[in-house]
Amino acid sequence: MSTVSASSGVAVPLAEATKPVSGEGRPTAWWGMVCLIMTESTIFAGLIASYFFYRAAAKQWPPPGIEEPKLTLTIIMSFVLWGSSIPMLVAERGIKKGNQRALRFGLIMAWIMGAAFLGYSMKDFSLEKFDWTENAYASIFYTTVGLHTFHVFVGLVMSAVVQIKAWQGKFSAERHLTVQVYAMYWHFVDAVWLFVMPTFILSPHIK
Amino acid sequence: MAVTHTPSEETHGKIDTEELEEIWADAPGVPGFFSTVDHKRIGMRYIYTAFFFFFTSGLMALVMRDQLAAPNNHVVGPELYNQLMTMHGTTMIFLFNTPVLAGFGNYILPLQLGTRDMAFPRLNAFSYWIFVLSGLFFYASFLLGKAPDGGWFGYTPMTAKAFSPGINLDFWGLAIVFVGISTTVGAVNFIVTAFKMRAPGMTINRVPIFVWSILSMAFMVLFAVPAVTLAAGLLELDRLFGTAFFNPAHGGNLLLYQHLFWFWGHPEVYILFVPATGMISMIIPVMSRRPLAGYLWIATALIAIAFISFGVWVHHMFATGMPVQAMSFFSAVSLIIVLPSGVQFFAWIATMWKGRVRFTTPMLFAIGFLLIFLLGGITGATLATMPFDWQVTDSYYIVAHFHYVLNGAVVFPIFGAIYFWYPKMSGRKLSEKWGHISFWLMFIGFNLAFFGMHLLGFLGMPRRISTYPSGLGWDNLNLISTIGAFIFAIGTGVTLVNWFHARWWGKPAGPNPWDADSLEWATTSPPPEFNFASIPVVASRHPLWDQRPLPTANPNGDEATKSLGPEGAEHHETPETTGLDARPEATLDLPHPTYLPFLLACGIAVFFVGLLIKAVLVGIIGVGALVVALTWWAWRTEVDLA
Numbered sequence: 001m002s003t004v005s006a007s008s009g010v011a012v013p014l015a016e017a018t019k020p021v022s023g024e025g026r027p028t029a030w031w032g033m034v035c036l037i038m039t040e041s042t043i044f045a046g047l048i049a050s051y052f053f054y055r056a057a058a059k060q061w062p063p064p065g066i067e068e069p070k071l072t073l074t075i076i077m078s079f080v081l082w083g084s085s086i087p088m089l090v091a092e093r094g095i096k097k098g099n100q101r102a103l104r105f106g107l108i109m110a111w112i113m114g115a116a117f118l119g120y121s122m123k124d125f126s127l128e129k130f131d132w133t134e135n136a137y138a139s140i141f142y143t144t145v146g147l148h149t150f151h152v153f154v155g156l157v158m159s160a161v162v163q164i165k166a167w168q169g170k171f172s173a174e175r176h177l178t179v180q181v182y183a184m185y186w187h188f189v190d191a192v193w194l195f196v197m198p199t200f201i202l203s204p205h206i207k
Numbered sequence: 208m209a210v211t212h213t214p215s216e217e218t219h220g221k222i223d224t225e226e227l228e229e230i231w232a233d234a235p236g237v238p239g240f241f242s243t244v245d246h247k248r249i250g251m252r253y254i255y256t257a258f259f260f261f262f263t264s265g266l267m268a269l270v271m272r273d274q275l276a277a278p279n280n281h282v283v284g285p286e287l288y289n290q291l292m293t294m295h296g297t298t299m300i301f302l303f304n305t306p307v308l309a310g311f312g313n314y315i316l317p318l319q320l321g322t323r324d325m326a327f328p329r330l331n332a333f334s335y336w337i338f339v340l341s342g343l344f345f346y347a348s349f350l351l352g353k354a355p356d357g358g359w360f361g362y363t364p365m366t367a368k369a370f371s372p373g374i375n376l377d378f379w380g381l382a383i384v385f386v387g388i389s390t391t392v393g394a395v396n397f398i399v400t401a402f403k404m405r406a407p408g409m410t411i412n413r414v415p416i417f418v419w420s421i422l423s424m425a426f427m428v429l430f431a432v433p434a435v436t437l438a439a440g441l442l443e444l445d446r447l448f449g450t451a452f453f454n455p456a457h458g459g460n461l462l463l464y465q466h467l468f469w470f471w472g473h474p475e476v477y478i479l480f481v482p483a484t485g486m487i488s489m490i491i492p493v494m495s496r497r498p499l500a501g502y503l504w505i506a507t508a509l510i511a512i513a514f515i516s517f518g519v520w521v522h523h524m525f526a527t528g529m530p531v532q533a534m535s536f537f538s539a540v541s542l543i544i545v546l547p548s549g550v551q552f553f554a555w556i557a558t559m560w561k562g563r564v565r566f567t568t569p570m571l572f573a574i575g576f577l578l579i580f581l582l583g584g585i586t587g588a589t590l591a592t593m594p595f596d597w598q599v600t601d602s603y604y605i606v607a608h609f610h611y612v613l614n615g616a617v618v619f620p621i622f623g624a625i626y627f628w629y630p631k632m633s634g635r636k637l638s639e640k641w642g643h644i645s646f647w648l649m650f651i652g653f654n655l656a657f658f659g660m661h662l663l664g665f666l667g668m669p670r671r672i673s674t675y676p677s678g679l680g681w682d683n684l685n686l687i688s689t690i691g692a693f694i695f696a697i698g699t700g701v702t703l704v705n706w707f708h709a710r711w712w713g714k715p716a717g718p719n720p721w722d723a724d725s726l727e728w729a730t731t732s733p734p735p736e737f738n739f740a741s742i743p744v745v746a747s748r749h750p751l752w753d754q755r756p757l758p759t760a761n762p763n764g765d766e767a768t769k770s771l772g773p774e775g776a777e778h779h780e781t782p783e784t785t786g787l788d789a790r791p792e793a794t795l796d797l798p799h800p801t802y803l804p805f806l807l808a809c810g811i812a813v814f815f816v817g818l819l820i821k822a823v824l825v826g827i828i829g830v831g832a833l834v835v836a837l838t839w840w841a842w843r844t845e846v847d848l849a
Contacts, residue, residue: 057460
């Protein structure tokens with residue numbers, strides 16, 4: 001074993017540096033998804049900040065002629081969306097142990113719950129009595145909630161690819177990075193709703 | 208496993224390099240052009256494309272200086288002048304400075320880290336294609352004679368549909384959102400590469416400063432670019448679909464646009480400036496023949512800048528009438544951010560002081576940068592104080608200040624970096640003689656062009672005007688400025704000619720012509736497609752100075768680390784290492800050339816064209832292509848298959 005003295009940093013035996021380790025770091029795809037989530041979160045943070053910027057300057061909120069958002073059904077459907085993270089966790093944990101059934105079951109359950117939320121949102125949009133051109137409230141409401149709904153839609157499309165691969169048996173206890181990274185995205189979409197929903201649906205009721 | 212003490216060129220010699228070249232080579236001709244994922248080819252393309260925009264936009268600046276050379280001039284009318292002004296500013300920020308730094312990062316980063324490619328080579332190709340397509344999209348406005356004319360900042364209500372009804376501003380707003388995709392994707396790639404792809408032994412405190420600067424820049428991009436995407440995106444929603452974000456008649460807010468724009472805008476200054484200082488931190492030690500003074504201080508300063516840069520944006524809005532208490536906070540933070548830059552400045556001086564300086568062309572540009580940045584930094588501090596800012600805001604003093612920082616303190620390091628790394632990229636050296644001539648023309652021309660603008664500002668000349676009456680005492684300073692601009696332009700032209708001359712007739716450079724310390728100089732010039740047949744093993748901050756000969760990994764059939772050796776290169780693999788200690792932890796299969804990134808980028812481009820001309824069908828075709836390409840991409844991902 002040879003060592004090299006360094007002018008800066010501690011001298012280490014060279015062979016030591018090349019000794020492999022395992023289970024310490026995260027794979028590149030995980031890091032990539034974390035970065036994507038950071039930058040996407042900033043977009044939603046900017047929209048939420050803009051919402052309160054408008055509200056701070058408004059005399060009446062929501063502006064005259066617009067009702068406060070409906071609560072009961074929206075809250076129920078929100079819990080359906082948040083709840084979809086549970087089957088997703090079942091899928092993740094399952095495949096870590098090589099359990100194919102848990103993987104397929106978890107993915108399809110999460111997909112159904114997400115699709116139910118998406119369906120409700122689309123119907124809700126079509127029933128709203130105001131247009132997004134009416135005023136700044138309507139613009140920021142439709143843009144932010146719409147952007148989140150779009151994220152749910154993208155998540156469902158991505159899930160389809162993951163599910164087909166799952167049914168083909170491409171994942172195993174050793175190789176399931178796609179599932180892991182996809183699940184991160186799905187949890188992120190749920191987490192964003194934890195901020196968007198209280199801001200856009202609940203806060204107008206607080207006078 | 209064993210570590211062999213051989214320079215990597217010799218390791219290349221022992222194994223069959225021709226066979227490796229074949230495994231890594233792109234298809235020849237057009238298919239290879241559209242399908243390559245090699246970080247060096249992509250990096251060069253970034254640099255070439257960005258410089259195309261640099262010279263185009265520089266010519267616009269010359270037309271503007273021509274117009275302003277004398278009072279009541281008629282070279283161009285106010286309408287064309289506004290278009291030139293907007294295109295010049297937007298191009299320099301979005302299509303030259305940002306991407307040219309990404310280009311150098313792309314080319315140099317994997318080599319400096321001692322790896323065989325970026326972490327996500329296909330995303331890398333994708334971000335280039337987005338950059339070039341968004342540039343074409345933006346410049347298509349010129350062909351229609353309807354270039355954006357709302358200033359590079361696009362302040363509304365001037366840019367609202369009611370006051371700018373033409374398609375001009377739609378090109379601008381959509382291009383900003385479009386090119387932001389490229390910047391963001393590039394930043395993700397840089398972060399993951401810097402953390403996960405370092406050669407074994409390159410612990411986090413041995414990473415070259417250029418890598419630190421790229422990391423700092425990439426983190427700023429992740430948090431800043433969303434804000435400008437929102438500013439331009441919401442403006443476009445107003446313009447295209449009639450929403451009311453910035454329409455005060457319907458509860459919209461004009462100041463919100465400025466907040467969003469400058470929340471990106473000020474970090475953006477550092478997004479451009481920080482990698483440029485990283486280049487300076489590579490050039491100065493090598494040309495002073497000693498390690499950089501205060502490595503830890505500089506690395507810390509780069510991270511500090513990234514954080515503090517998000518707390519200064521309101522100093523662009525001192526004249527908007529916000530509460531003074533709120534503005535005081537931003538004034539204080541704007542003064543604090545001078546400190547980390549000062550730390551770097553003194554570290555560079557100390558390095559030169561204790562070293563033996565070689566006055567090569569890269570070093571001249573570095574010293575020129577120090578002088579220019581000193582003045583740009585001082586005028587920056589003056590603008591952080593509210594009363595002074597109120598006095599000079601929207602005058603030529605501002606134009607002088609931001610050209611000292613964004614032209615002088617960014618373009619000079621970039622030109623230094625060209626002379627510094629050209630031998631690595633091409634295998635040949637640029638002419639030193641013509642380099643010196645280019646530097647002096649640029650340095651003298653720059654100061655002639657922009658120093659007088661400080662005085663013009665004090666004399667009350669407002670920015671963004673297309674002409675002015677005589678008798679205000681502005682005439683001579685403007686004429687000098689125009690002469691300076693042309694001298695500066697000739698200086699950049701000399702380097703352009705130098706570049707192409709040396710491409711074919713330059714002296715062969717050899718692997719390490721400057722006797723530099725970082726790993727990119729360990730491989731041949733230009734590097735082979737696989738960069739390193741055997742990955743170097745690092746035990747110092749300056750491997751090529753302290754480790755002679757440079758040891759390389761020799762796995763000898765060891766399964767866990769075989770990607771470190773030539774066998775890894777044969778299998779188109781590269782090692783993945785831990786984030787802090789850079790210990791090998793896994794093997795990464797690098798993707799082969801593919802058309803997917805190009806297809807995906809085209810899908811997005813079609814979508815934006817659809818938005819621009821408000822053609823639903825075109826938009827749907829774009830989204831369709833996008834979904835198909837994305838699904839295909841997700842389908843073919845290698846991570847679960849190998």
